[in-house]
Amino acid sequence: MSELVQQSIELLKAQGLRITGPRKAILEVLASTERPFSSEEAFAQLKDGSCDLVTVYRCLDQFEKSGIVESGVRENGTKVYCLGHGHGHHHHLTCRLCGRTERIDLCMGKELEAVAKSFGFTKVTHVMEVFGNCPVCV
């Protein structure tokens, strides 16, 4: 089991959450690559019978609430999740044709928070996804 999965499990335990087969399996999938997964995609990566698709939805949602994964939104509105991979908040550059994903550390979180605060907004979060056609897909 990867170190990243171990860390995540500790975090879950620390919050009084239970470590189950499906949760471990889903974490393993997320840890396998930096590419963000939708619930359906993560489900597709699981060995047949690992768990139900609904469980994937519920676990990913739970993981997000627990702060061990971050979520984003695809161009088409699909929700995706990825482990912090030990690097905390970041964004992705995704090929809209093949799904290949590169990590982007560029982020204007602080600036956005400053602007938002100037409007009196609190609990500021943001979602940013970058799309393009990768060299392989032309």
Place this chain on the structure above:
Amino acid sequence: MSELVQQSIELLKAQGLRITGPRKAILEVLASTERPFSSEEAFAQLKDGSCDLVTVYRCLDQFEKSGIVESGVRENGTKVYCLGHGHGHHHHLTCRLCGRTERIDLCMGKELEAVAKSFGFTKVTHVMEVFGNCPVCV
């Protein structure tokens, strides 16, 4: 009819598209505020009987292809559209409780494009939405 709507209509005509009742009505709604609308929300603003919800979906999609509106995605994945309002590309700060929206001109489009190109990606686009709780909602 607002100037903004006039401009949009000219753009549609220039592309050989037809100016119909529903299209004008939808443009009026979009022009009424800087707040981005989902198809359902735009539909709700129309006078009863202006047109069918499906038509709103199709028109907004068409408007985006024609370049007269820009689209974004809500935290929950809902697709939203807004007129350029004569200021071109921009982003929004939306209260996740009441929907109040402020315009944000902060954008790292150029930087993102540079990073994406360094990976060999072309046709780079990005989606960014900022959320918070506005002063009125606490």
Place this chain on the structure above:
DNA sequence: ATGAGTGCAAATAGTTTGCAAGCTG
């Protein structure tokens, strides 16, 4: 043993599509 977690089925939300009829240019 107790309640968090899961599976299955069914409900929902948002959006898209097929096709015949209507209206714009």
Place this chain on the structure above:
DNA sequence: CAGCTTGCAAACTATTTGCACTCAT
């Protein structure tokens, strides 16, 4: 009057919810 547009119905995709059962702690 040609064919872009629309309306209506139905299909679809992604996600959520209800409920009984199971298993981690």
